[in-house]
Amino acid sequence: MTALVAPDAGRWQSWSAMISDFDGPGEMHGSGEWNLSGPPVPGRDGCAAFVTMTERCSPADPAGTRVPSTYFWIAADDGATDDELVGFLHLRHELNDFLLAEGGHIGYAVRPSARRRGHATRALRLGLAEAAALGIAEVLVTCDDDNTASRRAIEKCGGVLEDVRDGKRRYWISTRA
Numbered sequence: 001m002t003a004l005v006a007p008d009a010g011r012w013q014s015w016s017a018m019i020s021d022f023d024g025p026g027e028m029h030g031s032g033e034w035n036l037s038g039p040p041v042p043g044r045d046g047c048a049a050f051v052t053m054t055e056r057c058s059p060a061d062p063a064g065t066r067v068p069s070t071y072f073w074i075a076a077d078d079g080a081t082d083d084e085l086v087g088f089l090h091l092r093h094e095l096n097d098f099l100l101a102e103g104g105h106i107g108y109a110v111r112p113s114a115r116r117r118g119h120a121t122r123a124l125r126l127g128l129a130e131a132a133a134l135g136i137a138e139v140l141v142t143c144d145d146d147n148t149a150s151r152r153a154i155e156k157c158g159g160v161l162e163d164v165r166d167g168k169r170r171y172w173i174s175t176r177a
């Protein structure tokens, strides 16, 4: 089983272990870490800062550079408060030019030690359900052309390839099915 949960500073120990598992922030797609002034710092305070950042980023920003979005953490089982965190998922409610060309509606990552257990595929399905609940009928999900794992997850979730732009595969997934 896999669950999406809201970022919660009460889960800081599991969050810290997850952050430490990644080889730096470069692979932490969907985490929102790029909004921080530096790399996320594992620990109680670092987690609290991270959660504050995700809350601050959720509404659209007045300059219009950031669309409204929701950050989730991926939990390994049923999402209970003691459930291990295994990844990140970010659902953008709208597409701007960059997201339409490259980023898509949903970004995600699974911590290295929890990969190849189906978490990304199940989390993406759950993210699609969240998108459907927001009334998003067609969800754009993208991945690098050489990212076999992400590509397979997207295709298992019903992704239909539109094109490949600058090495990015762009898939649309209907949430109506």
Ligand SMILES: CC(C)(COP(=O)(O)OP(=O)(O)OC[C@H]1O[C@@H](n2cnc3c(N)ncnc32)[C@H](O)[C@@H]1OP(=O)(O)O)[C@@H](O)C(=O)NCCC(=O)NCCS
Pocket: 027, 028, 029, 107, 108, 109, 110, 111, 114, 115, 116, 117, 118, 119, 120, 121, 122, 142, 143, 144, 147, 148, 149, 150, 152, 153
């Ligand atoms: C991409 C990523 C999210 C996949 O997470 P995951 O939980 O391991 O994915 P799943 O277990 O759901 O596997 C999805 C499919 O990819 C396959 N797969 C997983 N890792 C693979 C790998 N390294 N090479 C080839 N296939 C792989 C799985 O076997 C599965 O296919 P199958 O069911 O047909 O066997 C994870 O590797 C990751 O976080 N990578 C770094 C960040 C990233 O690339 N995010 C996506 C941005 S678009």
